[in-house]
Amino acid sequence: DAGVIQSPRHEVTEMGQEVTLRCKPISGHNSLFWYRQTMMRGLELLIYFNNNVPIDDSGMPEDRFSAKMPNASFSTLKIQPSEPRDSAVYFCASSSLTAGSNQPQHFGDGTRLSIL
């Protein structure tokens, strides 16, 4: 089975540019998570969706960040305008979250973002 697919794997862009990160969750999973990992702040949950609906976006750092999930098989995380402090590894993860149970999250390989 295909795992969580993220693209691009690496992105280098200049400050002020718009950045779009993409994620395809595992088929059949109904929850999707976006994380950011840095040395300073560790692994932070930015936002998560359940059945394509954003449930908690309290981790989104500021209005420059936005995330969408137009359907069950695709999500985007957008940064506009980007800043050097946004440089990090961004992970997407998916899981099959059903009432009364917990399932592990399956992570993509991450997008390594560098803002110059």
Next chain:
Amino acid sequence: AQKITQTQPGMFVQEKEAVTLDCTYDTSDPSYGLFWYKQPSSGEMIFLIYQGSYDQQNATEGRYSLNFQKARKSANLVISASQLGDSAMYFCAITTNAGKSTFGDGTTLTVKP
């Protein structure tokens, strides 16, 4: 709010020995899941083991076992017979039934030959 605390930034273990990585948690949710993930130097996040808050028995998965002490709010990971390939960062995480996940800061494990 929920929180995960991993008090060991770094740990060393001799190859073939067992090692315990500590994790304590805090949550007001009565139902939750505890997870351990491994992140090798290549960067991917690998799921290792899961423990549900209502599970009576400690979870085991091959060389991994989870020492779950609910009253103490601890969920320590035990790796038996350490291998060089176990050298990695290990994260403890909690997820509530609502889906909210929180990860600890991680413990870097180094296995010595």
